[in-house]
Amino acid sequence: MKEKGRFGDYGGFYVPEVLIPVLEELEGAFYRFYEDEQFVAELGQLSKEYAGRPSPLYYAKRFSDYVGCRVYLKREDLLHGGAHKVNNTLGQGLLAKYMGKTKLIAETGAGQHGLATAMIGALFGMETKIFMGVTDIERQSVNVHKMKLCGAEVVDVEGGTGTLKDAINDALRYWTAHVRDTFYLFGSTCGPHPYPTIVKHFQICIGKEARRQSLEQIGRLPDMIVACVGGGSNAIGIFSGFVDDKNVRLIGVEAGGRSLSSGRHAATLVAGRVGILHGAKAYLLQDEEGQVYDTESVSAGLDYPSVGPEHCLLKDTGRAEYVAAEDEEVLDAFELLSKTEGILPALESAHALAYMMSQKGKLSSEQVAVVNLSGRGDKDVSIVEKRRPLEQ
Amino acid sequence: MKTYKQVFSELSQASRAALIPFFVIGDPDFDTSLAVVKTAIDAGADVLELGIAFSDPIADGPTIQKADIRAMKSGMNLQKARDFIRKLKEYKDIPIGLLMYYNLVYQYGVEKFFTDFHEAGVNSVLVADLSIDDADEIARPAASAGLDTVFMVTPVTEDSRMELIASRTTGFIYMVSVLGVTGSRDELSDAVAELVGKLKKLTSVPVCVGFGVSKPEHAAAIASAGADGVIIGSKIVGLIERNLGDSEKMLAEISVFLREVRDAIDTQAG
Numbered sequence: 191m192k193e194k195g196r197f198g199d200y201g202g203f204y205v206p207e208v209l210i211p212v213l214e215e216l217e218g219a220f221y222r223f224y225e226d227e228q229f230v231a232e233l234g235q236l237s238k239e240y241a242g243r244p245s246p247l248y249y250a251k252r253f254s255d256y257v258g259c260r261v262y263l264k265r266e267d268l269l270h271g272g273a274h275k276v277n278n279t280l281g282q283g284l285l286a287k288y289m290g291k292t293k294l295i296a297e298t299g300a301g302q303h304g305l306a307t308a309m310i311g312a313l314f315g316m317e318t319k320i321f322m323g324v325t326d327i328e329r330q331s332v333n334v335h336k337m338k339l340c341g342a343e344v345v346d347v348e349g350g351t352g353t354l355k356d357a358i359n360d361a362l363r364y365w366t367a368h369v370r371d372t373f374y375l376f377g378s379t380c381g382p383h384p385y386p387t388i389v390k391h392f393q394i395c396i397g398k399e400a401r402r403q404s405l406e407q408i409g410r411l412p413d414m415i416v417a418c419v420g421g422g423s424n425a426i427g428i429f430s431g432f433v434d435d436k437n438v439r440l441i442g443v444e445a446g447g448r449s450l451s452s453g454r455h456a457a458t459l460v461a462g463r464v465g466i467l468h469g470a471k472a473y474l475l476q477d478e479e480g481q482v483y484d485t486e487s488v489s490a491g492l493d494y495p496s497v498g499p500e501h502c503l504l505k506d507t508g509r510a511e512y513v514a515a516e517d518e519e520v521l522d523a524f525e526l527l528s529k530t531e532g533i534l535p536a537l538e539s540a541h542a543l544a545y546m547m548s549q550k551g552k553l554s555s556e557q558v559a560v561v562n563l564s565g566r567g568d569k570d571v572s573i574v575e576k577r578r579p580l581e582q
Numbered sequence: 583m584k585t586y587k588q589v590f591s592e593l594s595q596a597s598r599a600a601l602i603p604f605f606v607i608g609d610p611d612f613d614t615s616l617a618v619v620k621t622a623i624d625a626g627a628d629v630l631e632l633g634i635a636f637s638d639p640i641a642d643g644p645t646i647q648k649a650d651i652r653a654m655k656s657g658m659n660l661q662k663a664r665d666f667i668r669k670l671k672e673y674k675d676i677p678i679g680l681l682m683y684y685n686l687v688y689q690y691g692v693e694k695f696f697t698d699f700h701e702a703g704v705n706s707v708l709v710a711d712l713s714i715d716d717a718d719e720i721a722r723p724a725a726s727a728g729l730d731t732v733f734m735v736t737p738v739t740e741d742s743r744m745e746l747i748a749s750r751t752t753g754f755i756y757m758v759s760v761l762g763v764t765g766s767r768d769e770l771s772d773a774v775a776e777l778v779g780k781l782k783k784l785t786s787v788p789v790c791v792g793f794g795v796s797k798p799e800h801a802a803a804i805a806s807a808g809a810d811g812v813i814i815g816s817k818i819v820g821l822i823e824r825n826l827g828d829s830e831k832m833l834a835e836i837s838v839f840l841r842e843v844r845d846a847i848d849t850q851a852g
């Protein structure tokens with residue numbers, strides 16, 4: 191490996207020996223192509239014409255009235271596939287194509303990354319396998335069907351609690367046996383080097399656009415950027431656009447699940463301890479001896495016990511702040527954005543909105559917050575229906 | 583305490599390859615597991631590979647994943663694992679290699695882990711998710727605790743990297759016979775003999791072959807290719823799983839199978 195892939199002491203590539211050559215190959219290909227003129231042009235065109243970039247920055251007036259400050263939404267939910275995930279799958283998918291790979295595998299929690307990978311598999315004519323935990327298959331069944339319609343095979347993962355962590359375990363195991371011809375399209379800024387770097391590179395467009403749009407539409411930089419954090423890709427994407435603007439607060443919102451005190455949550459940065467999982471040193475939810483906890487969250491996409499290494503560093507240096515939103519607050523936020531703006535947010539993104547709701551009355555009306563609306567909530571309607579039945 | 587060096591040099595004088603069974607400590611529970619491993623020793627094991635269960639064993643197939651779950655459900659932890667190893671060493675002084683996932687070692691404290699487990703009777707600690715690139719994180723603490731190092735080589739490891747790995751290995755090289763995770767395979771890959779040959783030319787460190795070995799014929803073929811040891815895991819862990827309700831049958835089947843393997847290795851040598 192050319193680089194160590196460290197963010198401070200976090201990250202690295204803690205993987206079995208058998209995966210080293212394929213990670214080296216990926217690292218080499220990434221650095222060969224990511225600034226290549228043809229690659230950049232092709233990705234730019236696809237981002238625009240296939241995915242729908244740039245995504246709008248939208249002033250959510252009625253939601254703002256509730257919160258008491260000016261809330262803008264970065265509308266990643268409007269992208270093809272319904273989430274920011276397509277930024278990464280287009281980038282890595284194109285990389286796979288340039289490398290001459292013909293088979294894609296990916297893990298998925300909410301099914302958004304799985305769907306975004308299945309789309310790209312169809313787009314480039316690649317055989318695609320998506321690993322998904324059985325709990326997530328049940329709670330995100332709409333996305334499972336969509337993936338299959340795009341021609342992907344969805345592999346049930348039974349292990350553990352049948353969530354994202356278990357899907358990654360099995361995807362890694364499968365990859366170990368198929369390193370020669372298979373490209374692992376990793377879904378977030380975690381996992382072994384070079385994934386955190388690659389995924390960030392393909393998600394930085396969110397932050398760059400949001401910064402430019404803020405200056406154009408608001409006439410100044412926002413006071414704060416708010417994003418939900420699962421593995422951390424949508425958050426690092428938007429944070430990166432503002433990380434050098436020292437006066438802009440960066441706030442990451444993790445899954446508080448039932449509650450932090452119940453232990454049934456997925457708030458890794460808020461409540462975890464440094465450890466090693468899935469190839470990276472990062473904060474981790476684990477017991478005393480280092481056995482990894484099962485996590486719980488209403489949102490499948492945040493239901494993960496580790497987190498991207500760069501967020502760990504941003505936490506330690508204090509450049510970004512991390513908080514948690516509990517399931518009930520998240521459902522409130524889902525309902526509020528739907529009612530006030532006619533926009534159904536993904537339950538993942540609703541964590542960021544829940545943080546804004548918690549700030550009601552604490553911010554001045556002149557303050558500007560940009561919330562990364564990482565995805566749309568169609569996939570979550572049946573969960574919300576169950577948890578919050580409508581009165582007729 | 584018996585060292586790898588002693589065992590491998592005794593065996594090589596007799597032109598025999600080492601029989602190295604793998605078990606998960608505490609599978610399916612402490613006492614049965616102890617009886618199982620003692621049975622393996624009686625059946626002719628020369629070295630033991632023992633794993634401590636981890637919640638997310640990404641290098642393991644379904645058989646060993648299930649063993650990990652059984653061990654954890656029965657209350658296995660690091661303290662009990664040390665007791666287990668001590669009890670084995672009281673039974674017989676046989677070299678023991680631990681197979682670990684890094685997080686458990688890291689949380690315990692690398693130096694303290696190596697010191698405490700060496701004191702319990704362990705000869706080496708192979709960390710499944712730590713490659714030679716990060717060997718510095720464990721090499722010095724291993725040496726100061728008096729442990730040997732064991733690293734893996736796979737069918738996709740380049741020659742220059744094999745040399746690097748060999749140069750940092752003091753115990754034995756764990757040669758992975760197939761691309762993939764642990765688990766029994768019906769066929770032994772044709773590439774194994776070639777890979778063993780290549781490694782033996784590169785280094786004088788003992789080479790032991792594992793992953794997928796499930797038949798006496800496999801073991802014989804590995805030994806005749808010149809390997810210094812044969813590691814058998816999923817096949818015998820599967821015998822535990824198959825006989826969970828009947829520990830006598832479990833011990834008997836493991837004993838019979840390992841004796842067959844022992845014979846196959848030795849016949850090939852003779």
Ligand SMILES: Cc1ncc(COP(=O)(O)O)c(C=O)c1O
Pocket residue numbers: 273274299300301302303377378379418419420421422423424425490491492536538539564565566
């Ligand atoms: C809409 C949406 N937002 C956020 C996430 C969380 O991932 P990350 O933290 O990598 O952005 C997911 C994951 O599935 C998602 O679907």
